Amino acid sequence: MQPSALPLPHVAAPFGAVAPECAADAGSWCSRVWSWTGMSWLARGADATVSVLFSVIGIVLVALIVRFVVNRVIAQISAGAGVPGLMSLLRRGRGVTDAESIEAFGSARRAQRARTVGSVLRSAATILIFGTAFMMVLSRFGVNLAPVLASAGVLGLAVGFGAQNLVKDFISGIFMLLEDQYGVGDHVDLGDAVGTIEHVGLRTTSVRDVSGVVWYVRNGTIERVGNASQDHAVAVVDVPLELDTDVEEAGRVAEKAAREAVGEGLARDVIDPPRVLGVQAVTESALTLRLTTKTRPNRQWAVKRAITERVVSDLRTASAPTGTATAA
Structure with missing residues (x-):
């Protein structure tokens, strides 16, 4: 035979102590506390105390779970996993497709931007979730939240006035990133x-x-x-020429020289081939011939230097025997 279960410990009530009415309910916490302690004042508040305690524990657990889930979602969004819609939203308005946005998201710049925005979102979510949980806990303890919210509003207003420049800087920084x-x-x-x-x-x-x-x-x-580095750049080359220069012939020489210059190690930096726009300006002593080419971001200066050197050299060579084009 198995031994019978041991009964709950029972403490004899102090002399003259009267059992509270709730102790008659055998399944209540009041009855259990009365049986354990024999204190009627403690037993009367047992049900309410345990109920509040379990509510607080539940609120805290739910807040922790929600924060964990939200942080995971934000981390996945920041990493660009399966959210082309969000990435296209961050990049919308510059004439690019979703596929191009996803490809660009893998760059170091997009990664840094995503980490910063993700950090801001996680901080905001943590403050919102735990702040709401704290208010719910206070309400379970019977605290009137109206004065607390009013005080918090006044304090926030005072802090806002005192640190308005700091708040302005942060808000501007967030929008610049987005x-x-x-x-x-x-x-x-x-x-x-x-x-x-x-x-x-x-x-x-x-x-x-x-x-x-x-x-x-x-x-x-x-x-x-x-x-000057958004999406693409433009290398602008202005070549000064003498007033009596054959502009049409100089343009042909300059365009050929520019295309040869970018083909010598700079082809991957050039998006569109160089082209001559024509005479940009005319002064009393010279005229200016302008060439442009679209390049990758931050590569316009290297391309400009290479084109300038080659164009000036070829124009001087071409003008030597014929006198057609002379770089000033």
Whole structure:
């Protein structure tokens, strides 16, 4: 025979203690606490206390689970897994397809942008989830939330007025990232600074100019952005010629020289072949012949230097025996 289960421990009630009415319910926490402690005041609040305790534990567990799931979803979105719609939204408006957006997302710039935006979204989700859970816990303890919310609103308003520049910088930084106005390695003109982007943060952007000076620009103060590295660039070559130059012949020589220049190690940097636009300007002493070619981002300067050297050299060679075209 198996031994019978041991009965719950029973503590004798103190002399004169009266069992509360709820102790008559054998399945209640009141009855159990009365049986264990013999304290009527503790037994009367047992049911409510245990109910609140389980509610608080449930709220905390649900908040942790929701935060874990949201963070995983944000991580998957930031990595670009199966969300072409979101990536096209981040990239929309520049005349590219979803496939091109997905391909571009794999670059270091897109990865950095995704990590930054993902970090912001995770922080915002954590504050929202745990803040809501905290309010629900307070309500379970019977706290009136109206004064708490009013105090929080007043405090937030005071902090907002005191740190409005900081808030402006952060909001501007978030929109700059979402709109992909610039990224690390881009050559930009921010008004206050012109150079290459070295770091993009939510509050500041650092730019190194041609002299090597690093400028830290607050995002909230940036009113315009000129980006010379967005999607593609254009190499513009202006060649000065003498006024009596045969422009048509000079254009043919210059275009041929430019195409040969980009074919010598720069073919992968050029998107469209060079072409002559014609005379750009005329002064009292010379005229300016302009050539352009579309290049990959940040490669326009190397292409421009190669084309300029080759065009000037070929124009001088062509003008030597015939006097047709002379580079000034």
